[in-house]
Amino acid sequence: MDGEAAQPSTSENAAFSFISRGWREVRDSTDADLRLIKSRANSFKNLASSFDRELEHFFNSASNPFLVRSLRSPPPPPPVEIDFVKKLRPKISEFRRAYSAPEISKKVLERWGPRARLGIDLSARRKAIVSEAEDGDRDGIVEFDRVWRGRRRVMFREFREEEKEEGGQFRRWEPIRSLKRRLRELEKKSESSDLFEGFRSSEFVEKLKSSLKSICKEPQKSKEVPPLDIPELLAYLVRQSGPFLDQLGVRRDVCDKIVENLCGKRKNQLILQSLPTGESSFLENENANDELDMRIASVLKSTGHCYDGGFSMDSSKHKPSDGKRHVAIVTTASLPWMTGTAVNPLFRAAYLSKSEKQKVTLLVPWLCKSDQELVYPSNLTFSSPDQQENYIRNWLEERIGFKADFKISFYPGKFSKERRSIIPAGDTSQFIPLKDADIAILEEPEHLNWYHHGKRWTDKFNYVIGVVHTNYLEYIKRERNGALQAFLVKHINNLVTRAYCNKVLRLSAATQDLPKSIICNVHGVNPKFLKIGEKVAAERELGQQAFSKGAYFLGKMVWAKGYRELIDLLAKLKNDLNGFKLDVYGNGEDAHEVQSAAKRLDLNLNFLKGRDHADDSLHGYKVFINPSVSDVLCTATAEALAMGKFVVCADHPSNEFFRSFPNCLTYKTSEDFVKKVKEALANEPQPLTPEQIYNLSWEAATHRFMQYSDLDKVLNDGNDDTKLSVSNQKGNTKAVWMPDLSEMADGGLAFAHYCLTGNEFLRLCTGAIPGSRDYNKQHCKDLHLLPPQVENPIYGW
Numbered sequence: 001m002d003g004e005a006a007q008p009s010t011s012e013n014a015a016f017s018f019i020s021r022g023w024r025e026v027r028d029s030t031d032a033d034l035r036l037i038k039s040r041a042n043s044f045k046n047l048a049s050s051f052d053r054e055l056e057h058f059f060n061s062a063s064n065p066f067l068v069r070s071l072r073s074p075p076p077p078p079p080v081e082i083d084f085v086k087k088l089r090p091k092i093s094e095f096r097r098a099y100s101a102p103e104i105s106k107k108v109l110e111r112w113g114p115r116a117r118l119g120i121d122l123s124a125r126r127k128a129i130v131s132e133a134e135d136g137d138r139d140g141i142v143e144f145d146r147v148w149r150g151r152r153r154v155m156f157r158e159f160r161e162e163e164k165e166e167g168g169q170f171r172r173w174e175p176i177r178s179l180k181r182r183l184r185e186l187e188k189k190s191e192s193s194d195l196f197e198g199f200r201s202s203e204f205v206e207k208l209k210s211s212l213k214s215i216c217k218e219p220q221k222s223k224e225v226p227p228l229d230i231p232e233l234l235a236y237l238v239r240q241s242g243p244f245l246d247q248l249g250v251r252r253d254v255c256d257k258i259v260e261n262l263c264g265k266r267k268n269q270l271i272l273q274s275l276p277t278g279e280s281s282f283l284e285n286e287n288a289n290d291e292l293d294m295r296i297a298s299v300l301k302s303t304g305h306c307y308d309g310g311f312s313m314d315s316s317k318h319k320p321s322d323g324k325r326h327v328a329i330v331t332t333a334s335l336p337w338m339t340g341t342a343v344n345p346l347f348r349a350a351y352l353s354k355s356e357k358q359k360v361t362l363l364v365p366w367l368c369k370s371d372q373e374l375v376y377p378s379n380l381t382f383s384s385p386d387q388q389e390n391y392i393r394n395w396l397e398e399r400i401g402f403k404a405d406f407k408i409s410f411y412p413g414k415f416s417k418e419r420r421s422i423i424p425a426g427d428t429s430q431f432i433p434l435k436d437a438d439i440a441i442l443e444e445p446e447h448l449n450w451y452h453h454g455k456r457w458t459d460k461f462n463y464v465i466g467v468v469h470t471n472y473l474e475y476i477k478r479e480r481n482g483a484l485q486a487f488l489v490k491h492i493n494n495l496v497t498r499a500y501c502n503k504v505l506r507l508s509a510a511t512q513d514l515p516k517s518i519i520c521n522v523h524g525v526n527p528k529f530l531k532i533g534e535k536v537a538a539e540r541e542l543g544q545q546a547f548s549k550g551a552y553f554l555g556k557m558v559w560a561k562g563y564r565e566l567i568d569l570l571a572k573l574k575n576d577l578n579g580f581k582l583d584v585y586g587n588g589e590d591a592h593e594v595q596s597a598a599k600r601l602d603l604n605l606n607f608l609k610g611r612d613h614a615d616d617s618l619h620g621y622k623v624f625i626n627p628s629v630s631d632v633l634c635t636a637t638a639e640a641l642a643m644g645k646f647v648v649c650a651d652h653p654s655n656e657f658f659r660s661f662p663n664c665l666t667y668k669t670s671e672d673f674v675k676k677v678k679e680a681l682a683n684e685p686q687p688l689t690p691e692q693i694y695n696l697s698w699e700a701a702t703h704r705f706m707q708y709s710d711l712d713k714v715l716n717d718g719n720d721d722t723k724l725s726v727s728n729q730k731g732n733t734k735a736v737w738m739p740d741l742s743e744m745a746d747g748g749l750a751f752a753h754y755c756l757t758g759n760e761f762l763r764l765c766t767g768a769i770p771g772s773r774d775y776n777k778q779h780c781k782d783l784h785l786l787p788p789q790v791e792n793p794i795y796g797w
Contacts, residue, residue, distance in 0.1 A: 225298055225299055227299065228295075228296070228299055231262040232262070232295065232296075234262055235258070235259045235262035236296055238255055238258050238259055238262070239255070239259050239742075241255075241745075251513075324356075324357065324358055324359050325357060325358040325359070325438050325439060325714075325715050326358065326359050326360075326361070326435075326436040326437070326438040326439065327352060327358045327359070327360045327361070327438070327439045327440075327441060327711075328360075328361045328363060328432045328436060328437070328438075328439070328440050328441070328461075329345050329348060329349050329352075329360065329361070329362050329363065329441045329443065330363045330411075330428060330432075330440060330441065330442050330443065330448060331345040331362070331363070331364055331365075331443035331444070332365065332413075332421065332422055332424075332443065332444050332447050332448060333364070333365065333421075333422055334364035334365055334366075334388070334392065335388075335391065335392050335395055336376045336377060336378075336380050336391065336395075337375050337376055337377075338377070338612070339556075340469055340470075340523075340635050341443055341444055341469050341470075342364075343526075343635070344443070344469070344523050344635070345362065345364075345441075345443045346362065346392065346396055347396075347400070347524065347526070347698050348441070348522075348698075348701075348702070348705070349361075349362040349404070349406045350396060350400055350404035350406065350698075351400075351524075351698045351699065351701075351702045352406075352702060353404050353405050353406040354402075354404075357715050358439075358715060359406075359407075359436075360406035360407070361406065361407040361408075361409055361432065361436060362406060362407070362408050362409070363409045363410070363411055363428070363431060363432065364392075364408065364409075364410060364411075365410070365411060365412070365413030365422045365424065366385055366388075366410035366411065366412055366413060366779070366782060366783060367413055367414070367415060367422065368414075368776075368778045368779065368782065369381055369383070371413075371414060371415040371422075374415055374417070375415050375422070377587070377610075384782065385410045385782065385783065388410075389408045392408060393408070398528075399526050399527055399528045400527055400698075401527060409431060409432075410431070410783060411424060411425075411426075411428050411431040412424070412425040412426060412775035412776075412779035412783060412785075413425055414769045414772050416767075416769055418767065419767065420558070420589065421447065423450070423451060423768065423769050423772055424448060424451070424452065424772075425769075425771075425772045425773075425774065425775040425776070425779065426453075426454070426773070426774050426775045427452070427453065427454025427455060428448065428452065428454065429454055429455045429457055429460050430454060430455070432460075434460075437460045437461050437462075438461065438462055438463075439461060439462060439463045439464075439465070439711070439714060439715075440457055440460075440461040440463070440464045440465070441464075441465045441466075441467065442457065442464065442465070442466045442467070442500070442501065443467050443469060444467070444468065444469050444470060445466030445467070445468070445496065445497050445500060445501050445504065446466075446468070446472070446492075446493040446496055446497055446514075447470070447472075449496035449497075449499075449500050449753075450492065450496065450766075450768075451757050451763060451766075451768045451772060451773070452496070452500070452753075452757065453754060453757040453758050453773050454754075456499070456500060456747075456750045456754075457500040457501070458499075458500060458501070458502060458746075462714075463502055463711075463714050464500060464501050464502045464503075465501065465502065465503050465504075465505065465709045465711065466497055466500075466501040466503070466504040466505065466514075467504075467505050467507070467522065468504060468505065468506045468507065468511045468512075468514065468517070468632070469507065469632060470511075470632060471510050471511050471512070471630055471631070471632050471654075472489060472493070472512075473486045473489060473490060473512055474510075474560070474629075474630040475560045475630060476489055478559065478560055478564075490512060493512055493514060494514060494515060495749050495753060496753065497514045497515055497516070497517075498514075498515040498516065498746050498749060499746050499747075499749045499750035499753060500750065501516060502516065503516055503517075503518070503709055503710060504516050504517035504518070505517070505518060505519075505520055505522055505705070505708060505709055506518070506519045506520075506632075507519075507520075507521055507522065507523060507632045507633040508521065508632050508633050508653050508654045508655075508656055508657065509653035509656065510629075510631070510632050510633075510652065510653040510654040511632050518708055520704055520705075520708040521633055521657045521701070521704065522701050522702075522704050522705035522708065522709075523633060523635070523638070523701050524638075524696065524697050524698030524699070524700065524701030524702070525638050525639055525642040525696045525697065525698070526614065526639065527697070527698070528614050529613070529614060529639045529642040529643050530642050530693060530696065530697060532614065532619060532642070532643045532644075533642050533643045533644040533688060533693070536619070536643065536644040537644060537687045537688070540684075540687070546620075546644070547620055547621065547622035547645075547684075547685075548620040549583075549620040549621045549622065550581065550582075550621065550622065550623060550681060551580070551581075551582050551583070551621065551622070551623040551624070551625050551648075551677070551680075551681070552582065552583040552584070552585065552618065552621045552623075552624060552625070553566060553582060553583070553584045553585070553586075553624070553625045553626065554584075554585040554586060554610075554613055554618070554624070554636050555585075555586050555626075555628070555636060556586055556587070556588045556610070557586035557587055557588030557589075557590055557591040557594055557610070558588045558589055558590045559590050559593070559594070560630050561586075561588070561628060561630070561631075562626060562627055562628025562629075562630065562631070563590065563594045565627040565628060565629060565650075566584075566625070566627050566628075567594070567597050567598060567601065567603070569627050569670060569673060570582070570601075570603050570604075570605070571601045571603060572670055573670055573673065573674055574601075574602075574603065576671075576674045577674060577677065580604065580677065581604045581605075581606065582604065582605050582606070582625060583605075583606045583608060583621075584605050584606065584607050584608065585608050585609070585610050585611055585618075586607075586610045587609065587610035588610075591607075594607075595607050613636055613639045613640075614639075619643070621645065622645060622646060622680070622681070622684075622685070623645065623646045623647075623648060623677070623680045623681060624636070624637070624640035624645050624646065624647045624648070625648050625677070626640075626647065626648070626649045626650075627649070627650055627673075628649075628650070628654075629650050629652045629654070631654045632654055633654055633657065634649075634654065634655070637649060637655065637658055637664075638658070638696060641658060641661050641663055641664060641688075641696065642688075642693075642696050644663070644685055644687065644688060645663065645685060646663050646665060646680035646683075646685050647661075647663060647664045647665065648665050648666075648667065648673070648676045648677055648680055649664065649665075649666055649667075650666065650667060650668075651666040651667060651668045660692075660695075661688075661692060662686045663685045663686055663688075665679065665680055757773070758773070760773065
């Protein structure tokens with residue numbers, strides 16, 4: 001029995017021992033927390049006291065210079081508040097109102113006042129103790145809980161008594177009350193204006209302002225520009241050697257890759273360091289060539305170098321005096337020769353003249369009567385330029401429906417039977433007066449400048465645009481020794497377009513890839529064809545039959561205009577197209593050979609005399625066949641689409657613009673050609689939508705021309721130096737600090753070309769017309785010109 005009685009006593013002692021140990025740990029932890037709270041309260045109190053002393057020192061130092069005043073001094077000037085004080089006063093009032101509001105004070109005192117209780121959750125520890133001693137006496141646990149609560153009340157009562165002062169306030173809020181009191185005193189003094197009288201000259205204020213400036217001043221980066229390294233010099237050499245590399249057959253993308261690889265490693269680091277502030281953002285949209293130019297410019301700028309101009313720079317360019325810009329359109333053909341270079345520049349001049357921003361001059365070739373008989377159809381000739389001008393204007397006004405206000409001028413030209421084209425005689429640029437030499441549009445710039453011996457276009461005009469119409473390389477390859485001739489012509493075209501143009505527009509990718517060029521169709525359709533299309537659509541809506549005939553082909557009857565492809569294709573597919581009949585309209589030098597070949601191959605072709613595509617006899621055809629791959633952008637194809645017909649054409653870059661039209665059926669193989677022809681003959685064309693009609697119009701073509709040639713920017717820019725203004729729009733200041741070696745190289749090419757074309761022997765070796773360096777006596781008589789040696793013996797350099 002005694003052993004049984006002793007066993008519970010031992011278990012109870014162990015439970016109380018465990019509870020006592022847990023209690024000590026809780027007490028020690030609580031005491032540590034309380035000491036930490038007190039230390040933080042004291043720290044806040046010391047900080048507030050320090051702020052109070054600094055604020056008092058501020059008021060004393062700010063007011064002392066004004067307290068002692070000489071009795072003999074004149075009355076002080078009206079008080080003037082400096083910017084610092086003006087900004088400080090509303091901040092002080094706002095701070096005081098915010099922290100003296102009853103709501104804020106009440107919330108703060110309720111949170112930290114005497115009635116606040118420190119919420120330390122010990123329930124988790126209590127549960128742990130109960131779970132570990134669940135075999136113990138529950139009365140002991142209850143006693144422990146009662147003792148613990150009493151001890152906690154005693155501890156917090158002592159803590160509150162230590163914090164309390166005689167006035168019933170808390171010591172920890174004394175700094176806050178002091179701060180509020182000082183702020184009220186500061187506001188009263190500021191309202192009296194005595195504090196800030198003469199404050200501007202205070203030494204304290206000056207020191208404060210200088211301190212603030214030193215704090216807010218951004219750290220200055222080193223302005224030292226690192227020198228160029230060898231890879232950058234090599235990259236720039238390749239970059240500026242572009243004109244010569246073009247002549248050697250090195251493509252521009254190869255040069256760009258070389259430049260990018262040479263300067264790619266240090267590009268980002270060096271360029272961003274060397275550029276002035278605010279210019280680095282422009283590099284995000286620039287390529288490696290522009291970034292390298294900016295790098296070179298920054299190095300030259302750091303040395304103090306400034307580029308004042310160079311080779312072939314002409315400062316006497318035209319400056320518009322009447323508030324309007326002047327646009328001169330120069331072309332290689334004229335009506336009544338119905339060719340693309342005669343018709344399209346005429347429409348371009350008419351639609352550009354509709355704008356009031358610019359005056360337009362169309363410069364066309366004048367042929368002597370002997371050449372007119374070879375070129376113009378139906379033996380039509382003119383005895384004077386005025387007579388031909390009237391013919392051109394009447395033809396134009398019948399088709400556009402409005403009176404075009406532009407000037408027509410003539411320059412002397414000669415017809416080449418071998419090249420079947422008109423070659424300018426003499427310096428074409430001299431026929432644009434200097435007062436009108438502002439913007440030049442060269443229709444077929446390579447053709448105009450093959451034998452150009454005169455002033456450089458970019459020296460006389462502010463901005464020169466070239467429009468490429470013809471794929472000369474494709475024509476030349478068909479001639480004898482065509483490969484060699486095409487090689488030479490390719491590099492001559494590169495030379496003259498680079499030397500004489502600021503920008504080149506190519507109608508399609510079928511043309512030669514020329515320097516400074518971009519691809520865009522800037523031609524429209526004669527409005528007369530759009531009206532025919534609208535008439536056909538109206539007839540179809542009424543249920544009438546719009547098309548009563550089958551297929552036809554129309555074009556100048558020379559082998560290079562698609563007749564070779566047409567004869568070969570029909571001869572190969574004669575059995576597959578059994579019963580297919582094609583009407584062919586056209587006149588030309590190769591008419592007899594083409595008709596003989598078709599007769600020999602027994603092709604079902606009906607040859608008819610050439611006529612205008614808008615002629616009434618052609619309205620009833622439903623399908624236009626165009627197998628040509630030598631065209632750049634076939635005008636007849638666009639006209640057929642405008643009239644609502646089907647067009648069957650080759651899948652070729654020259655037809656890229658027309659692929660978006662549902663009535664354009666392109667083929668890749670001869671079998672595909674048969675399929676497309678049968679599909680077109682068996683179905684009806686879809687009516688054109690308003691958007692498609694607009695895309696074919698000259699209004700849309702003029703808009704594309706203005707946009708892609710940058711002519712809209714040039715016309716809106718009053719600067720006479722267009723190239724500099726374009727660079728300024730990019731944020732690029734490199735032209736001020738560095739020579740444009742590319743421009744200098746272009747000037748060198750122009751000078752070399754001028755020297756070569758001045759030699760009559762070299763001109764004849766390259767196929768020029770004898771005596772075409774200057775115009776002849778007949779030209780002088782027809783155009784009322786002085787002999788060239790009297791008027792101006794040296795045109796260019």
